[in-house]
Amino acid sequence: MSDAATTRSGPDERAPAAGPVTFVGAGQMGAPMVQRLLRAGVDVTLHARRPEVRQTFTELGAHTTASLADAVKGAGVVISCLFNESQVEQALLAPDGLIALLEPGTVLVSHTTVGIRLLARVDEAATARGVSLLDAPVSGAPDDILAGRLTILAGGDPAVVERARPALETYGTVLPTGPTGSASRVKLVNNLLFTVNVQTAAAAAALGQQLGVETKALFTALQHCSAATRAIETMRDVGSIERYAELGAKYLRKDVAAALATAAEEGADPGVLAYTAHHGPLPLTAS
Incomplete structure (x- = not known):
């Protein structure tokens, strides 16, 4: 060995x-x-x-x-x-x-x-x-x-x-x-929520740029504040939002599709989670 x-x-x-x-x-x-x-x-x-x-x-x-x-x-x-x-x-x-x-x-x-x-x-x-x-x-x-x-x-x-x-x-x-079945249900909710976190982090970065704050500096600071999320951490570590979207989009699209299909099958309403996943600044859901 x-x-x-x-x-x-x-x-x-x-x-x-x-x-x-x-x-x-x-x-x-x-x-x-x-x-x-x-x-x-x-x-x-x-x-x-x-x-x-x-x-x-x-x-x-x-x-x-x-x-x-x-x-x-x-x-x-x-x-x-x-x-x-x-x-x-x-x-x-x-x-x-x-x-x-x-x-x-x-x-x-x-x-x-x-x-x-x-x-x-x-x-x-x-x-x-x-x-x-x-x-x-x-x-x-x-x-x-x-x-x-x-x-x-x-x-x-x-x-x-x-x-x-x-x-x-x-x-x-x-x-x-x-x-x-409980683990898959938890994972599907997690995946949808993570995608939402990615979308809101991208929106926050855009706002930061409009306010004159460089994205890496913003994300580094936010990780020490109450808005810290795993999405912000991973997007910062990749180096750019565009690169993160390029690397992660196919996985997030698959995950969101599975989560929304399960919600529909079981008569559950994903509400604002589905809306934000679809309408955030990054193309992270199937068109």
Whole structure:
């Protein structure tokens, strides 16, 4: 195993009581999760279709395979970190997909933020298979994962949460939210509110410029005042509002669409949150 896999990054990293973990979806968010699992000494089997991804993580100490069936064989905890609902449909619910291959008694942790209806379908398919679904969307960025400070919302049976906790705590803090579906509901509200915070921060920057205040100086000061938000912090660190919008727009559009679709499905009124997300100065919602 290389130095990158064996060197611990801080005092929060500790050897968990986690058994072997199978991981599906080593993308922008999933890759640092796998790194943290490996650094904590967890036995990881990674499913990855691309040879270069398999090579990278083989060198870091993971077992890797292009076969989903081989990856989940005998697995007790399977972690899925996919980008969007389309990938969840294809990877989890297809006739030859992940759930169809899992053995009864497996815990399936899903980190993907999806709408409530799709989540219910995933839960129904998992239950029919004898698999326990942990509804576990996350809040944070790749840097937060690498630092072990990701927020992991956990909706599901408390016993299922505890089975997955040792693995999940290698890269973040687990916050139980109630039954399956509660975590996704919390995450959708969070995502919509964060988008609103981004829009209001951009509007504040525009006002500051009109008043002769440079944006970075404004945001640095606001982070020490009562108006401080995570949106202001991240926009300041990126360097410009335009660059932040360029980097984050596709993620925020996806998140807002999922939040508003869920609100409509459940007869909830997002009110001023939806209005501000749509009508703020940045193009952060689908046209």
